[in-house]
Amino acid sequence: MAAVRTPDRFEADLARFLYERSEEARAVRVGEKETSEQAAIVERYADLFTREQHAALRGAEEDASGEERERLFRLRESCAGGLVVRELADESDRLENAILAERVEFRGESLPLRSAQARLAVLDDYAAREELGDLAADASATFNCERHALLRRGEDLDAELSGEPDPVRRSAERKAIDLHALAAALAQASERQAASWEPLRGRWTDRILGEARDPEPASYHVAYLRRMSPLAELYAKDRSVPVCLSTLAELGFDLAGDTRIRLDLDDRPQKSPRACVIASDPPSVVHLITRAQGGLHDYQALLHEAGHALHYAGCDPALPYTFRRLARDHALTEIYSFLLESITREPGWHALHFGLSPEEDAERAEAARFLEVLLFRRYVAKLHFELELWADFEHAPDYAERYAENLRRAVGFRYRPDGYLADMDGEFYSADYLRAWIRTAQLRAHLRSRIGEDWWRRPETGGLLRDLFAEGTRPTSEEIADRIGYDPLDTEPLLDELVPA
Ligand SMILES: [Zn+2]
Secondary structure: OOOOOOHHHHHHHHHHHHHHHHHHHHHHHOOOOOOOOHHHHHHHOHHHOOHHHHHHHHHHHHHOOHHHHHHHHHHHHHHHHHHHHHHHHHHHHHHHHHHHHOEEEEOOEEEEHHHHHHHOOOOOOHHHHHHHHHHHHHHHHOOHHHHHHHHHHHHHHHHHHHOOOOHHHHHHHHHOOOHHHHHHHHHHHHHHOHHHHHHHHHHHHHHHHOOOOOOOOEHHHHHHHHOOHHHOOOOOHHHHHHHHHHHHHHOOOOOOOOOOEEEEOOOOOOOOOOOEEEEEEOOOEEEEEOOOOOOHHHHHHHHHHHHHHHHHHOOOOOOOOHHHHOOOOOHHHHHHHHHHHHHHHOHHHHHHHHOOOHHHHHHHHHHHHHHHHHHHHHHHHHHHHHHHHHHOHHHHHHHHHHHHHHHHHHHOOEOOHHHOOOOOOOOOHHHHHHHHHHHHHHHHHHHHHHOOOOHHHOHHHHHHHHHHHHOOOOOOHHHHHHHOOOOOOOOHHHHHHHOOO
């Protein structure tokens, strides 16, 4: 049996493990590798993730206090996470590889499932999107059994290691928040902007999908909407990088010149269409990956990911590894990505980069607000659904209909019940996004009053962000609220943005 490591030794070896794992995930994600071999990496580090190690970290944590206790808590959580990954690595590689190999036959073309999903955003023909959407959803749903089995096994193991059988309570403890209080505050906010959402939704879905659309179009059209496809020419694919770089430069960030951030902006068939940041070893190795398809969404995705990348690459290298890389959840880093992405909702930004008339600027900013409200309402519905699902996970398939109904009611698009597992990120990520939504609106209000309406192009904003980035992953989202003088659940600034004056 391998010796149990001291917490410091564990932290150092964990850093090496996460580096290899991140680099492997990156290679698969960007289409450099056709098969995922996470299981082999996990096997090499098998003695890092043992029940004995987990117990030793828990013991050290109980004897510690303050900052050190927090560090040890995060290390213990990583050890538990590693144990889960280790036991599930083969099964999850099998599922990942099967999904990578899955193909969709569409109008004489054989497309990898991921490419089919990416294609939905760029197909201009309504009926073709319906057809491809159905094919891709059928193909994806064939993996539901495996998805459920994998979640189930992960859940059992997590319950055992944490000693908390209730997944909702466990998640709330991990995030150090009350998930039900958060859901209630959000439901109220969602309700308060329901009246203004209806006309906004009608106007923009007509505009983008055409007036011959179904009253409740299929969810397949959402990616097409997000791209603002009929306006895609204005938001040209080849301008997204220079426009975003210059947007960041005005804040004082040199993304292209930052040697710690490796940009991967290429187009490859197996590259996932979803943009992401992989922080292999912050602050020195941070990957920013996007796949431009043309349209406003490229700009939003690049600025969003730039927020994450600058955060990780901006953390103080003197911080312990834990506070550079590990977090209780994703709610903190999402504040920075949401904030930079929100610049695309500033009318002045459209005027500056796309040379439109003031009426057109206002219209484009409204289009961006439409997308923002759509996504916000979708996530609120997702959180409510996930709270129900996880309260009774044993009977998960019974909740598929509830998923479709919750989302349909919230956004007015038809969701397929059998998409309920594929459309879920683990660990209540939806709650982290929603906390970031609330916090970003608070931070924007703070920046407007401290720096000015043009905060989005002032170096003072960059300075303020740089100070926050330096703290790495240590603070919670709620601590940021406290520093700028807001209650963590105060949704007033968010409602001011979602509901037109
Ligand atoms: Zn993000």
